[in-house]
Amino acid sequence: MKPEVVVIGGGAAGIIAARRAAERGARVTLLEKNERLGLKILISGGGKCNLTHAGGMEDIRAKFRPNEARFLKPAFYKFSNADFLDILHARGMATYTRPDGRIFPTEPADAKAVVALLTRYVEEAGVRIKYGAAVTGLVAEDGVMAGVYFSGSPSIGGGGAFLSASRVIVATGGSSYPATGTTGDGWEWLTALGHTLVPLRAALAPLYLADALPDHSGVALRDVVLRARVGPGGKEMTRWRGDLLLTHKGVSGPTALGIARDVADHHAEARAWAVLEADLVPDQSFEAVQADLRREVRDNPRKTAASLVAPYVPARLVETLLVAAGVDGVTRGAHLPAKSLNKLVATLKGWPLGDVRHIPLERGEVVAGGVSLDEVDPQTMRSRLVGGLFLCGEILDIAGPIGGYNLQAAWSTGWVAGESAGG
Ligand SMILES: Cc1cc2nc3c(=O)[nH]c(=O)nc-3n(C[C@H](O)[C@H](O)[C@H](O)COP(=O)(O)OP(=O)(O)OC[C@H]3O[C@@H](n4cnc5c(N)ncnc54)[C@H](O)[C@@H]3O)c2cc1C
Structure with missing residues (x-):
């Protein structure tokens, strides 16, 4: 039968x-x-x-x-x-x-x-x-x-x-x-x-951030490295390379989905949320980006800080990045103190996105x-x-x-x- x-x-x-x-x-x-x-x-x-x-x-x-x-x-x-x-x-x-x-x-x-x-x-x-x-x-x-x-x-x-x-x-x-x-x-x-x-637990899910950038919702960053740390400047727990999408509530796209499970695991085990940062120039070291910017300033001393950053990020993010670096966008490159230029490089290599606040299981x-x-x-x-x-x-x-x-x-x-x- x-x-x-x-x-x-x-x-x-x-x-x-x-x-x-x-x-x-x-x-x-x-x-x-x-x-x-x-x-x-x-x-x-x-x-x-x-x-x-x-x-x-x-x-x-x-x-x-x-x-x-x-x-x-x-x-x-x-x-x-x-x-x-x-x-x-x-x-x-x-x-x-x-x-x-x-x-x-x-x-x-x-x-x-x-x-x-x-x-x-x-x-x-x-x-x-x-x-x-x-x-x-x-x-x-x-x-x-x-x-x-x-x-x-x-x-x-x-x-x-x-x-x-x-x-x-x-x-x-x-x-x-x-x-x-x-x-x-x-x-x-x-x-x-x-x-x-x-x-x-959530896996392959978007990440909601404590300080999301709703005004920039829809901005996509191509081929970056999204890193999660246990705290600001703390130990790196996970990273993913690919595209990053800014959303109303935080971040999404392959990089966010890629790290979500590790971040959710860390939260469950340590009862603490990770801190995110994005390396916007993953193929170049800090020193290489620094050398490029220094050369640019030398060759074009009248270029503003905003123009120096522009090739690295979508136009809608230039101001946000300058604010994160604490640099005034209209400052001419020639007048940028070395400390400020280094801060710009540090921000390009690790744009701070702040604390994760929630990972919606149902949206994974x-x-x-x-x-x-x-x-x-x-x-x-x-x-x-x-x-x-x-x-x-x-x-x-x-x-x-x-x-x-x-x-x-x-x-x-x-x-x-x-x-x-x-x-
Ligand atoms: C937005 C999104 C995009 C995705 N894209 C991809 C992708 O491109 N590639 C990839 O590999 N994976 C992708 N996934 C994951 C993939 O879809 C799932 O891993 C896969 O569908 C799981 O297969 P499953 O058969 O176990 O469950 P499902 O495909 O979810 O099927 C479960 C079925 O059970 C039925 N069911 C549930 N409860 C009952 C009940 N009580 N009685 C009768 N029927 C019931 C449901 O209606 C459903 O039809 C994606 C998931 C989502 C949400």
Whole structure:
């Protein structure tokens, strides 16, 4: 007799899990609380969907924290980036790799086209998809899965229902961007069944600052190094190189997202927020920038301090930078005391952005924390506590950096969960 498998959550991990379980011969029902699959995939990569990352799986694995990397090893080898791309390529979607290794669908294809393709991918395997079906609880009897409760949206007649199932894959994702359907539901049921939840923390999230620069919201700084220190002039705790975006409440963009998890960890452990600064000339040392400015002053003594700084920052930031350096912008270079010139250089090499005040978990691309990896078998994604229960995707305590790593973790763990539950 064909095994019955219920997959909860039609996001990245649940889609791949449902298809794989069906390929293995199981009768699969996919319960998704939204009226469509993959809402979070739809907004991924700014609507372009950074599908995965190029390179060997060993390099991809190394981007995760050591315990996560260890856990992901079998899944990454069973279902790699190439395996996922084969699915898209076989269905006519071309992809390309950016110089930084991030892989996207080739335009005009975008995240919407990816979701459409993956929806067909699940449907063509005969998976029964119930849209608008929000699971409200899991039932286990004598340590073995027995079924799931779900409440139906008006589109499926409303009301509650029980679906008996001896094999259940939970793929309900994390809890960021709750409007996409990921409201952390799964964690509640799984802790009720005895699983341990590693405390949730922001990862890949914007940083709110005590002294944000709302007037400069929207200004982007290209290729800078954003550093976090334990205090002003204190020990550096983390850094990220890339673009920095000033927002109403603080900073965002790849650099901010890149350091968010370390800053959140430090806050949780030390009960203190980090102090941020940005190196706006990361390829040059203090001395090299100093020499450049001195040469400029010598060659153009009438140039003002504002004009000296202008080549290094967007026009809207010149005044802010001068204020931070304590230098009057109209002062001619020839009249700038050496101390002031050095202060300008120091500000370019470490523009003080002040204290972090908050990291909004719900605005992150992923959350760190989730079901403890010790309680899940990495070879099968099987719960070590409850028979017939499988977990995959962001519900697990996994959070990679930006670059397509998180979707790859979802595709790979989803495939393994489907492979084991469906066989
Ligand atoms: C703005 C943004 C941009 C991102 N960009 C990228 C990117 O470009 N590349 C990348 O690698 N990663 C990106 N990520 C991260 C990536 O989207 C996630 O890591 C990935 O989607 C996690 O997959 P998942 O299947 O575990 O969860 P999800 O894809 O979140 O899917 C979970 C599904 O479960 C459903 N669900 C939840 N609760 C219930 C319930 N009670 N009953 C039924 N269904 C339920 C949800 O509706 C949802 O469809 C981005 C995230 C965000 C928020």
